[in-house]
Amino acid sequence: MPEQRSALAAVYRPGRIGAPEGPAAVILSERLSRTLVQVCGWRDSFPQLCRGLEALLSCAIPGDGLRAVSHAGRSIFRVGPERLWVAGAADDDLLRTFVTQAPGEDAVVTEIGHSRTVVRVAGAQARTLLNRGLPVDLDHSVFPVDAFAQSVIHHIPVLVHRTGPEGEAVFDVYVTRDYAVSFWEWLTRVAQALGGQIREAE
Amino acid sequence: MLRIACPYCGERDQVEFTYGGDAASGFPALADADLDRWTDAVFIRDNPRGEHRELWQHQHGCRQWLYVVRDTVTHAIQSVVPARDASPAAGADGR
Numbered sequence: 001m002p003e004q005r006s007a008l009a010a011v012y013r014p015g016r017i018g019a020p021e022g023p024a025a026v027i028l029s030e031r032l033s034r035t036l037v038q039v040c041g042w043r044d045s046f047p048q049l050c051r052g053l054e055a056l057l058s059c060a061i062p063g064d065g066l067r068a069v070s071h072a073g074r075s076i077f078r079v080g081p082e083r084l085w086v087a088g089a090a091d092d093d094l095l096r097t098f099v100t101q102a103p104g105e106d107a108v109v110t111e112i113g114h115s116r117t118v119v120r121v122a123g124a125q126a127r128t129l130l131n132r133g134l135p136v137d138l139d140h141s142v143f144p145v146d147a148f149a150q151s152v153i154h155h156i157p158v159l160v161h162r163t164g165p166e167g168e169a170v171f172d173v174y175v176t177r178d179y180a181v182s183f184w185e186w187l188t189r190v191a192q193a194l195g196g197q198i199r200e201a202e
Numbered sequence: 203m204l205r206i207a208c209p210y211c212g213e214r215d216q217v218e219f220t221y222g223g224d225a226a227s228g229f230p231a232l233a234d235a236d237l238d239r240w241t242d243a244v245f246i247r248d249n250p251r252g253e254h255r256e257l258w259q260h261q262h263g264c265r266q267w268l269y270v271v272r273d274t275v276t277h278a279i280q281s282v283v284p285a286r287d288a289s290p291a292a293g294a295d296g297r
């Protein structure tokens with residue numbers, strides 16, 4: 001099997017950015033070994049489809065576009081009224097099987113992992129960094145763990161998800177692959193002013 | 203800057219939305235070839251002072267079309283409902 005190639009391959013350089021010493025205010029890393037599956041349905045049959053998914057994934061399916069449900073290494077986002085994203089590890093056998101099985105006429109299941117670049121933004125100033133471009137309040141009181149928002153940064157469509165652990169600022173940003181380099185340029189340029197570190201891709 | 207309360211995503215900045223035009227004006231039937239009626243429908247707008255029914259798409263959010271009632275003087279937004287739940291001859295609440 002050919003390996004997935006990062007959209008950031010040509011511009012991704014691990015190391016310090018901005019301040020050369022002291023604690024890194026922001027820590028950036030690409031999350032490479034991920035898979036993303038989109039499940040779309042129709043209004044009438046969507047509740048029934050969700051019940052089936054609940055049994056398959058052994059967890060609740062989110063009812064709104066504000067909070068994701070994270071369980072067993074997967075995160076489920078309701079990105080539209082009848083549209084879900086399920087993010088998981090690249091070697092998630094259940095998700096891989098799910099994509100290849102015929103889902104019937106009530107669902108359209110599409111593997112879209114290669115269409116998105118996932119960048120993790122962490123550190124004490126992670127929120128400051130993202131809010132230089134993101135018009136969404138990321139304060140913990142209104143944007144707790146598993147809160148997510150589809151929005152726009154630097155004119156680039158993004159989905160921002162606050163992951164755990166509780167009490168730390170860790171955000172996964174899903175960017176369309178064709179804008180990944182532009183987003184990365186914006187992110188690293190703003191991060192330079194705050195002082196940070198780019199880690200090896202996970 | 204408007205803040206629009208998307209029924210799916212919550213209150214968000216205008217930059218995430220695209221204006222989709224006047225929601226109150228309908229179009230003639232496709233079989234209707236009358237040029238004046240089509241010119242009216244495509245180009246002529248009322249530009250009211252006060253309540254205005256309009257379509258917005260939450261383009262960078264949930265991608266859904268929304269039916270918004272907005273005051274053109276104060277910019278105050280009275281209601282936002284999914285466009286698919288609003289009928290063309292809808293009242294102020296879109297239903």
Ligand SMILES: [Zn+2]
Nearest residue numbers: 208211260264
């Ligand atoms: Zn929305």
